[in-house]
Amino acid sequence: MPLHPLGRTWADTLREDREAVLLADSLGFHDAFIGEHLTDQHENITNSLLFLATLIHQTSQIRLGTGTTNLSQQHPVLVAANSAMFDHMSDGRFILGISPGALSSDAEALGLLDEDRNKMFAESVDVITAVWASDPPYDIAFPDNRWPVSTARTIDLDLGVGVLPKTLQQPRPEIVGTVVAPFSKGVIAMGQRDFHPLSANFLLPQWVKTHWPNYVQGKSDVDQVADPADWRIARTILVADDAATARRYAIDDPASPYRFYYSQMLTKMRKLGRLELFKTHRDQPDDEVTLEGVLEALVVHGTPGSVAEQLLAFREEVGEFGEVVYAGLDWVDPGLARRSMDLMATKVVPEMEAAGA
Structure with a gap:
């Protein structure tokens, strides 16, 4: 979810976001999640699936994930059918x-x-998974669900009509849900449904760690064992060749994209009444939540050795998990942005793996 400053052309920011995914693919990043909003000038990708489709044939190994498809905003049959086509086009690299x-x-x-x-979301999920699991003419009609699905009146198998597409990955692609709220009850439902959680990059470690027990509970509810490998945690990371450069670009420079990102997030969360996301404890006064404090707490920055050390300490605090998701930001300095991703892949990850992470 890179937040692009106003003043850049739309084509330019879209081109930069594509370049970030192409670079991630060349460096061996495992997956790329792309968000979507219709009315946000800073987060300006309007359809994540459409954007990702432009990357299928220029990438070779990276998995391409919607991050996220906003399920209240379109009929679930459209999500199921378009996602199935994308899964085939990408040779099963879809999330x-x-x-x-x-x-x-x-x-x-x-x-x-x-x-x-939230109710529309839950109803949509039921329909999407049922479409992928069902055969025509379909009889998908859950109690109180606004989206019943059938082709019984129009199906003609000889003509090949009335049949919704199946995904290439069977029984379905991986489904990932983003988790923002501390102690999120939605994570319980993810465990029950075998969806995988992705904890947001703007959460303090003490709130991130509240997600795993709920996922374990959800898995336990359906007599399954939760696998830490299925838990992704996003972090805001800047890796540089020297500590001074990292500090400047990540924290101190007024033009820092990290400073811009968290300034925007703080403003949005204050307006929405969700400032608790940035609080060290729930009864912390609002005026104690400052941009400087948030930057110091949430931006992992430094040399490769330092960043590896910080991420290992974070893992020690929150518990075992499967994947660090590197948060994308605007490329104010393309050289530093690219170098950070390069160092993350070639230096930081190997150090973490050598330490057993």
């Missing part, structure tokens, strides 16, 4: 990342502002 669609201005533009988007 479906899902969320309700939290941006209220998107909801207002679509006439959904007064709808229960």
Whole structure:
């Protein structure tokens, strides 16, 4: 979810976001998640699946994930069918990342502002997974679900109509849900449904660690054992060849994309009444939450050895997990941005692996 500053052309920021994924592919990054918003000038990818489709034939190994598809904003049959086509086009490199669609201005533009988007999300998930698991003419009609699905009145198998596409990956692609709230109850449902959690990069470690027990509970509810390899945690990371450069670009420079990102996030969360995401304890006064404090707490920066050390300490604090998700930001300095990703892949990860992570 890179936050691009106003003033850059849309084509330029889209080109830069594509370059980041292409670089990640060449460096051996495991997957790339792309977000979507309709009405945000800073987060300006409107359809993550459409954006990712432009990368299929220029990438070779990286898995391509929606990060996320906002399920309240389109009919679940469209999500199921378009995702299935993408899965085939990408030769099974597709991951479906899902969320309700939290941006209220998107909801207002679509006439959904007064709808229960969390309920729509849950209903949509049921329909999508049922479409992939069912055969035509379909009889998908859950109690109180607004999206019943059938082709019984129009199916003609001789003509090949009335049949929704299946995914290449069977029984379905991996489904990943982003987790933002501390102690999120949604993680319990993820465990019950065998969806995989991705904890947000703007959460303090003490809130990140609350996600895993709930996932374990969800798995236990269906007599399964939770696998830490299925847990992704996003972090905001800057790796540089020297500590001074890292400090300047990540924290001190007024033009730092990290400073811009967290300034935007703080402003948004204050407006939404969700400032607790940045608090060290839930009763911390609002005026104690400062941009400087957030930057110091949440931006992992330094030389490769230092970053590896910080990430290993983070892992020690929150517990075992499967994947560090490197948060994307605007490339204010393309050289430093590219170098950071390079050092992350070629220096930091090997050091972590050597330490047993």
